[in-house]
Amino acid sequence: MAQRPQKKLFTRKKTCRFCGDKDLAIDYKDVKTLRNFVSERGKIIPRRIIGTCATHQRQLCEAIKQARQIAFLPYSGSSQG
Amino acid sequence: MRRYETIFILRPSAGEEEINRIVGSTTQIILDEKGSIIELNKWGMKKLAYLIKKESLGYYIFCDFAGTPDAVAEIERKFRIDDLVLKYMTIKTAGSITEEEIQLAITAVSEKATAVADGEDDDTESEHLVEDEHEEDTDEE
Numbered sequence: 341m342a343q344r345p346q347k348k349l350f351t352r353k354k355t356c357r358f359c360g361d362k363d364l365a366i367d368y369k370d371v372k373t374l375r376n377f378v379s380e381r382g383k384i385i386p387r388r389i390i391g392t393c394a395t396h397q398r399q400l401c402e403a404i405k406q407a408r409q410i411a412f413l414p415y416s417g418s419s420q421g
Numbered sequence: 422m423r424r425y426e427t428i429f430i431l432r433p434s435a436g437e438e439e440i441n442r443i444v445g446s447t448t449q450i451i452l453d454e455k456g457s458i459i460e461l462n463k464w465g466m467k468k469l470a471y472l473i474k475k476e477s478l479g480y481y482i483f484c485d486f487a488g489t490p491d492a493v494a495e496i497e498r499k500f501r502i503d504d505l506v507l508k509y510m511t512i513k514t515a516g517s518i519t520e521e522e523i524q525l526a527i528t529a530v531s532e533k534a535t536a537v538a539d540g541e542d543d544d545t546e547s548e549h550l551v552e553d554e555h556e557e558d559t560d561e562e
Contacts (some may be wrong), residue, residue, distance in 0.1 A: 368512075369428075369483075406510070406512065408470070409508075409510050410428050410430070410508065410510045411430065411469040411470045411471060411473060411479065411508065412470060413470050414470040414471050415470075415471060417471075
């Protein structure tokens with residue numbers, strides 16, 4: 341029987357950035373940090389891709405939505421597009 | 422007494438006088454309801470992420486205060502009437518706050534202000550936000 345190719349060879353372990361760095365707080369006013377967690381189109385990047393833990397993803401989600409409300413982040417599109 | 426954060430966006434055409442009038446009336450409402458202001462900050466002109474009432478720029482004002490729900494309702498009522506206010510958002514950051522905690526927060530804010538004046542340093546603000554994260558809710562129009 342042929343061996344299955346080792347798929348996992350080059351996948352890097354994804355870790356939660358907020359767990360790793362305790363100083364990094366989730367704040368809806370901190371647009372620079374939140375920008376890292378939305379796609380170019382302004383969508384929230386899912387947990388399975390970015391690797392944040394459930395607790396932080398939940399808080400992050402809330403923060404992004406609040407930032408959208410007050411026009412720090414776009415609802416869609418990069419900005420005004 | 423609860424702790425709130427309010428951000429409101431004014432039209433870019435608003436003059437100095439009008440900005441002061443709105444800020445003045447807002448603070449007056451908070452003080453009338455026996456609340457106290459922890460931080461009041463004019464962030465100034467910023468680019469909006471999307472158009473609001475056909476404006477692409479907005480004058481941001483941030484206010485952190487301890488007050489009653491009645492005060493918030495009154496402030497938001499005023500904002501809705503005022504044509505200069507493009508958008509506002511109030512967030513509850515703490516369900517209850519005592520007199521000492523208010524004083525502590527005020528000193529923390531003033532320390533931060535001096536630290537910022539000395540150099541680039543804004544990591545002091547993160548402390549109070551972490552503990553209250555799960556309690557916050559949004560009041561929207």
